[in-house]
Amino acid sequence: MTVWPLVVAAGVGRRMQADRPKQYLRLNQRLLMDYTLDTLLSYPGVTRLVLVLSAHDPYWPASEFAHDARILRAAGGAERSDSVLNGLRTLQAIASMDDWVMVHDVARPCLQHSDLDALLAQLTFPGAILASLTRDTMKRGRLNAAGQTEISATVEREQLWHALTPQVFPLGLLIRALEFCLEQGVAVTDEASAIEHLGHAPRLVEGRADNIKVTRPADLALVAFYLQQARSGPTNKRGGL
Ligand SMILES: Nc1ccn([C@@H]2O[C@H](COP(=O)(O)OP(=O)(O)OP(=O)(O)O)[C@@H](O)[C@H]2O)c(=O)n1
Numbered sequence: 001m002t003v004w005p006l007v008v009a010a011g012v013g014r015r016m017q018a019d020r021p022k023q024y025l026r027l028n029q030r031l032l033m034d035y036t037l038d039t040l041l042s043y044p045g046v047t048r049l050v051l052v053l054s055a056h057d058p059y060w061p062a063s064e065f066a067h068d069a070r071i072l073r074a075a076g077g078a079e080r081s082d083s084v085l086n087g088l089r090t091l092q093a094i095a096s097m098d099d100w101v102m103v104h105d106v107a108r109p110c111l112q113h114s115d116l117d118a119l120l121a122q123l124t125f126p127g128a129i130l131a132s133l134t135r136d137t138m139k140r141g142r143l144n145a146a147g148q149t150e151i152s153a154t155v156e157r158e159q160l161w162h163a164l165t166p167q168v169f170p171l172g173l174l175i176r177a178l179e180f181c182l183e184q185g186v187a188v189t190d191e192a193s194a195i196e197h198l199g200h201a202p203r204l205v206e207g208r209a210d211n212i213k214v215t216r217p218a219d220l221a222l223v224a225f226y227l228q229q230a231r232s233g234p235t236n237k238r239g240g241l
């Protein structure tokens, strides 16, 4: 059974408010993107990887992996789901529809091989995602008459998870799910949502809480610390595709 990594890296990073897309910011002297690509390309059994970049990305040549023949590039789209679908359509040229695809955010550079081992132990229909249980009491907010944000409800915390990536699904099923959502005009922010819209229930695989998505400026120092810790700690080389 073949599992193809697909990395989405065509975002502009509005919330990061930087002078370039966040995947091209340096953390401990290395491009954020290169941490993510290194983790996936060094995972045992990975021979190719689909990388979705903005069609107008002038920064890619600065990557350590800019000339890596294992990388198959695809052009991004307006939304993350469009970028994923573009990547899947590029993957179709080299893959079987019965293969699996593992979609990962380039903005999650702290992914570790141990989490890939856990996720890839779940390659049964309809697929699975890495997730982390919420730790806090969760509130839903609303704007009041004075323009302040107030609590509208406390969300039941039992079995409440943060969806992370990678998210792994049969290639054909994920293409059908994303095309269905596109046809129905349903916006989805992760692959599992599209699979759910087909009536399936992907499994949740508990992953590391440090597999955070770099989104806002305050995330950079924390992720730099996690990456430093990972570099100085044991690496996970067991497992594989
Ligand atoms: N049209 C898009 C939008 C996002 N992404 C990717 O999807 C992942 C998660 O998206 P997000 O964190 O929202 O990244 P950005 O869209 O770049 O951030 P922002 O929403 O702040 O602009 C990122 O790796 C991003 O590069 C993508 O490939 N194509």
Ligand SMILES: C[C@](O)(CO)[C@H](O)COP(=O)(O)O
Binding pocket: 080, 105, 162, 163, 164, 165, 189, 190, 191, 213
């Ligand atoms: C896919 C994801 O990382 C799962 O939590 C998240 O939905 C991406 O959301 P974004 O708004 O595109 O960052």
